[in-house]
Amino acid sequence: RYDKYGRKRKSLYLFFHNKEVQTMDEKLREILNDGEQVLWSGSPAPFALLDRHAGNGRKILIKWISVAVLASALIIVYMMNNDPVSPGFLTVVIGISLLLILSPLVDRYNILGTRYWITDQRVILMQRSKTIFSMRLDCVDAFRLVQDEAPNDCLVLGSRALEDVGRQLRWRSSHPADQPGVSSDNNAVGLVLYNVANLEDAVP
Numbered sequence: 001r002y003d004k005y006g007r008k009r010k011s012l013y014l015f016f017h018n019k020e021v022q023t024m025d026e027k028l029r030e031i032l033n034d035g036e037q038v039l040w041s042g043s044p045a046p047f048a049l050l051d052r053h054a055g056n057g058r059k060i061l062i063k064w065i066s067v068a069v070l071a072s073a074l075i076i077v078y079m080m081n082n083d084p085v086s087p088g089f090l091t092v093v094i095g096i097s098l099l100l101i102l103s104p105l106v107d108r109y110n111i112l113g114t115r116y117w118i119t120d121q122r123v124i125l126m127q128r129s130k131t132i133f134s135m136r137l138d139c140v141d142a143f144r145l146v147q148d149e150a151p152n153d154c155l156v157l158g159s160r161a162l163e164d165v166g167r168q169l170r171w172r173s174s175h176p177a178d179q180p181g182v183s184s185d186n187n188a189v190g191l192v193l194y195n196v197a198n199l200e201d202a203v204p
Contacts, residue, residue: 023130024115024126024130027126027130027132028117028124028126031124031132032119033121036119036120036121037119037120038117038118038119039118039119039120040117040118040201040202041115041116041117041118042115042116042193042196042197042198042199042202043112043114043115043116043196044111044112044114044173044194044195044196045151045152045195045196045197046112047108047150047151047152047195049104049105049108051150051151053148053149053150053151056150056170060104063100063101063104064101067097067100067101068097068101071093071094071096071097074093075090075093078090078093107170107171107174107175109128110127110128110174111170111173111174111194111195113127113128114126114127114128114173114174114194116193116196118202120137121136121137122134122135122136122137123135123137123140123157123191123193125176125188125191125193127174133176133187133188133191134187134188135157135158135187135188135189135190135191136187139158139187139189140157140158141158141159142157142158142159142162143155143156143157143158143162144156144162144165145199146165146169149169149170150169150170150194150195151195152195152196152197152199153195153196153199153200154169154173154192154193154194154195154196154199155192155193155196155199155202156169156190156191156192156193157190157191157192157193158188158189158190158191159190160189160190161189161190161191161192162190169192169194170194172192173192173193173194174194176188176191176192
């Protein structure tokens, strides 16, 4: 889009995105050790929620349909056996169902707000919330470049993360704190860099 003077307009999304990137860069500089050098940086490329890779779209559709069917069946059975109907029960069932249905959307939003860095000392993952997880390079006992789980490559670091690399890779990439072995200071024993377009520059 262009304004009346022929100048290209900046979208509101682009403005806030650039602001967010700037804030994350500032946060990164705060946590770098003395002399620590950034060798590579990247972020997840945009991807469709219902993409065909690894059956992600099919899994989400099955989840949505299952939640809707189970919630509807539960409400019908409850209403047939209870009079009067408790509004609190209906609120709980509908609320839980909505949370389960919205969870893939939230995961996608969180993943797209993530940034990755590799320094000469560690791998750093920063979430949209500015929460940071890092993995020292000398703790990377194994890694794998996964090429069929997303539109672009995914880098899985650490043998603990590789144990179930074929399951819930997208979910695991947005929930590093839930990975086994993550300590209270966010030093991870496994990380997933999801759907990154320039991973060939990070992996020797």
